[in-house]
Amino acid sequence: MRLAFQDFQFDCKELTLSKDGRKISLKEKPAQILALLVTQPEKIHSKSEILEEVWPGRTVTEQVVFQNIGHLRALFGDDAIKTFSKKGYQWQLPLAAVSDQSLTSNSSESIEKTESTPVNEQVEVARDTEHQADSVLANKSSSLPWPIVAPILIAAAAIAGYLALS
Template sequence: MRLAFQDFQFDCQELTLSKDGRKISLKEKPAQILALLVTQPEKIHSKSEILEEVWPGRTVTEQVVFQNIGHLRALFGDDAIKTFSKKGYQWQLPLAAVSEQSTTSNVSESIEKTDANPVNEQAEIGCETEHQADSVLANKSSSLPWPIVAPILIAAAAVAGYLALS
């Protein structure tokens, strides 16, 4: 099942993300969290639920959830995922189920609109969240060159700190 939101399309089974027809690099764990959130947009997903679904049988800290949610917010905007204090996370953007034929034809002609529902309403958008392979999907050219960006950000933070103390 493919879902559309903003200019994106997400395949819940293949865990692939595309924007305007071009594949976007998305690692498996953020993709699994995205699948969990968009398949049940009416539900608030707790950190423990996300940990159990995405890292089953593994001991990891809650920090990995924060980091992956942050990565998804960087891709889709801060308003895409709402944080409910001491409860969890919920998908906020309107979703559209994309029919199989629309992947090769005009998407706008075959989209069935579905809104991200409020917490108490029920909506089922069936996508499976069980997946294999811990690999980067698709095109690496769309991801930032972190070995170059990280030192620049560190230097900028150091300069800002120096200026703040002056």
């Protein structure tokens, strides 16, 4: 299943992410968390549920969930994933299922909303989403380069956590 949000497309089966038709590098664990969140966007996913789903049979700290959520927020914006205190995380951005037709034609008219919405409304939604994504990108251009800064912060936190356990 392929889902579209903002100007991204995510293949939940292959765990691949693309933006404007170009593949975006996304590590396995954040991709698995993203798949969990977007395939059940109405649900609040607890840290323990995410740990069981993404790191089955392994003992890892809840910090890895926090770090990977931070990485996803760096890619998609802070509004993409909402934190519910002591409950978990929930996907917030509107999602649209992408039909097989759109994979070959790459047209926004082929994007199908998950509800049964007429095609002309789907196109309108796709255009609105593109406009919102452009606005978000324009607003973020003056801020820190999060796709670069976030992995550095995550690595620093992982090293600090490792050192604390030693």
